[in-house]
Amino acid sequence: QVTLKESGPVLVKPTETLTLTCTVSGFSLSNARMGVSWIRQPPGKALEWLAHIFSNDEKSYSTSLKSRLTISKDTSKSQVVLTMTNMDPVDTATYYCARILYYYDSSGSPNYYFDYWGQGTLVTVSS
Amino acid sequence: SSELTQDPAVSVALGQTVRITCQGDSLRSYYASWYQQKPGQAPVLVIYGKNNRPSGIPDRFSGSSSGNTASLTITGAQAEDEADYYCNSRDSSGNPGVFGGGTKLTVL
Numbered sequence: 001q002v003t004l005k006e007s008g009p010v011l012v013k014p015t016e017t018l019t020l021t022c023t024v025s026g027f028s029l030s031n032a033r034m035g036v037s038w039i040r041q042p043p044g045k046a047l048e049w050l051a052h053i054f055s056n057d058e059k060s061y062s063t064s065l066k067s068r069l070t071i072s073k074d075t076s077k078s079q080v081v082l083t084m085t086n087m088d089p090v091d092t093a094t095y096y097c098a099r100i101l102y103y104y105d106s107s108g109s110p111n112y113y114f115d116y117w118g119q120g121t122l123v124t125v126s127s
Numbered sequence: 128s129s130e131l132t133q134d135p136a137v138s139v140a141l142g143q144t145v146r147i148t149c150q151g152d153s154l155r156s157y158y159a160s161w162y163q164q165k166p167g168q169a170p171v172l173v174i175y176g177k178n179n180r181p182s183g184i185p186d187r188f189s190g191s192s193s194g195n196t197a198s199l200t201i202t203g204a205q206a207e208d209e210a211d212y213y214c215n216s217r218d219s220s221g222n223p224g225v226f227g228g229g230t231k232l233t234v235l
Contacts (some may be wrong), residue, residue, distance in 0.1 A: 037223070047162075047170065047213050047226040060222045096169060100223065105158060105176065112223035113160035113175035114215070120169050 002026035004036070004097050004118035011124050012087050018123060022080040022097030029075040030055050036080040037100045037114060038071065040093040048093075052100050053080060087125045094120040131159075131214055131227035138233040139204045147199045147230045149214030159197035159214045161190060164229075170213065174199055201232075209234045 008020035022036055029036070035054035041047050051061045051071040061069045070083045080097060098114035105111055131151040139145035149159055158177060162170035172181050174190035187202045197216070201208055211229045218224040 039226075046228045047215075049215075049222070049224045049226060052223065060220075060224075062222075062224055063218075063220060098170075103176070109157060111158050111160075111176060112215075112217065113172060114162070114170075114223075115172050115175075115181060117169040117171070 002099060002116045004099060004116060006095060006097050006118045006121040008095075008121055008123065010122060011126065013127050014088055014125060016087050018082075018084045018087050018091070020082045020084075020095055020097075020121065020123075022082075022118060024078045024080070024097075024099070027099065028055075029073050029078060029080070033103070034099060034101050036073070037098050038080075038082045039096045039098055039114070039117075040091075041096070041120075042090075042093040045093075050084075051082060054100075054102075089125045092123065092125045094122045096120045131216060131225050133212075133214060133227035133230045135228065136231045136233070138235055139201070140235050141206060142203055144200065144202045145204050145232065147201075147212050147232065149197045149199075149216075149227045150195055151216065151225065151227075152195055153216045153218060153225065154192060154195050154197050157217045158192060159190070159216045161188075161197075161199045162213045162215065163208075164211045164213065165209075173212075204232075204234050206234050208232065 037052040038050040053071045068085045073080045098117040160175040164170040178190045214227040
């Protein structure tokens with residue numbers, strides 16, 4: 001079965017860099033048309049997509065956070081790593097990794113969806 | 128950038144039908160996907176594409192789209208359907224980067 005699990009620090013200080021790891025099982029990071037996304041959710045607030053990486057190493061980032069994010073993968077270890085620099089208390093959130101798939105609809109446009117999610121890891125930014 | 132707008136809260140009587148909507152310009156070109164989130168749990172995909180349900184999702188969940196509005200319909204709502212529901216679609220950059228603000232569904 002497909003599983004994803006996030007790991008990383010539960011507490012980081014302002015200005016520090018956050019490094020999160022998503023370890024996947026049940027599928028390969030080299031499978032076509034699938035990849036891994038990072039999504040976060042501040043307490044009591046909505047979901048926010050951060051970044052994704054596909055099997056062909058295609059990467060995309062949230063426009064508003066692009067300068068602070070880096071996503072990478074190690075296919076042999078089945079891991080996807082997200083780093084976020086210059087952490088601030090407003091970055092306090094539960095961080096999820098999710099498998100992302102894309103498909104082409106009848107008009108030929110690629111569409112995406114997130115079919116499996118990790119349990120999430122709460123990261124608190126505080127001095 | 129593109130935005131998706133959802134009603135913050137909707138209620139439905141047990142066994143009745145409820146429609147949760149999501150509005151945004153990107154929905155004129157791309158399908159929405161829908162996620163159910165219960166307190167303290169990760170989101171779960173319930174609808175994607177034109178009207179596709181992942182394995183294990185009850186057939187009382189269905190999706191539709193018209194113009195700039197995508198809808199999630201629950202026909203015969205059950206107590207266990209009480210949750211937050213989020214829509215997602217692509218943003219103006221083509222990324223799967225936009226989530227709606229979420230709709231809290233209460234089953235009365």
